[in-house]
Amino acid sequence: MAVTVNFHSDLLCFWGWVGQDYNDKIMHLWSPSQVNWEHHCLSLYANVPQRMSTIAPGDSGYLKYAEITERVTSRFEGLDVNPDLWRKVRPSSSLMPHQAIKAVKFAAGNDEAIELERALRKALFRDARDISHFGVLKDILEENHVATSDVMECLYSGRALADVYGDIKTGEAEKVPGSPAWVFDQGRYRFFGQVDVDSLAFAINGLVQREMR
Numbered sequence: 001m002a003v004t005v006n007f008h009s010d011l012l013c014f015w016g017w018v019g020q021d022y023n024d025k026i027m028h029l030w031s032p033s034q035v036n037w038e039h040h041c042l043s044l045y046a047n048v049p050q051r052m053s054t055i056a057p058g059d060s061g062y063l064k065y066a067e068i069t070e071r072v073t074s075r076f077e078g079l080d081v082n083p084d085l086w087r088k089v090r091p092s093s094s095l096m097p098h099q100a101i102k103a104v105k106f107a108a109g110n111d112e113a114i115e116l117e118r119a120l121r122k123a124l125f126r127d128a129r130d131i132s133h134f135g136v137l138k139d140i141l142e143e144n145h146v147a148t149s150d151v152m153e154c155l156y157s158g159r160a161l162a163d164v165y166g167d168i169k170t171g172e173a174e175k176v177p178g179s180p181a182w183v184f185d186q187g188r189y190r191f192f193g194q195v196d197v198d199s200l201a202f203a204i205n206g207l208v209q210r211e212m213r
Helices: 014-029 049-052 059-073 095-108 111-124 134-143 149-157 159-173 199-213
Strands: 003-009 035-039 181-185 189-192
Touching: 003 014, 003 149, 014 035, 014 059, 014 199, 035 095, 035 159, 049 059, 049 134, 059 095, 095 111, 095 134, 095 149, 095 159, 111 134, 149 159, 181 199, 189 199
Parallel strands: 003 035
Antiparallel strands: 003 181, 181 189
């Protein structure tokens, strides 16, 4: 039986981007039959203007957050942030791009959804594209060859939004501490934030070995 790793994050959260980079470093260690990666969304940035106002009023909140984002991500090789992000390009909510991931997962499968999540984070952080804007989001879906009629219908019908809401409620019920968080083995293992990636891999591998016995 495959070990299921539940990865919880918010697309607009730079720590979530760091967490996905951790995943990319270790996912190749196991086959899909050994480890199943389930990505779940959190709503930390569901209302970006409100969140920024808790940092500082007006433009100051965005400018300070841009500095924080650059300062933290500069510690991680390969996670370069476009200087226009938050200074000029200001996404309004993470809920729309999360819906796109859910739509792709429903219509095309989990692997394609994870690939889209990577593409969306790259578009946001490296290219400073407003992934909360539906027009931009549709362009990215087309660029990644997943703007199919089934995916778009899932967005138009509200099916994707329902799945996003389900993730949010599950995160609240399971007291997921924030973005990113890894929860597996029925909640016995919980990693949160800037984790030691080797420790994360060791814990997952221990469960894989247990399942193989």
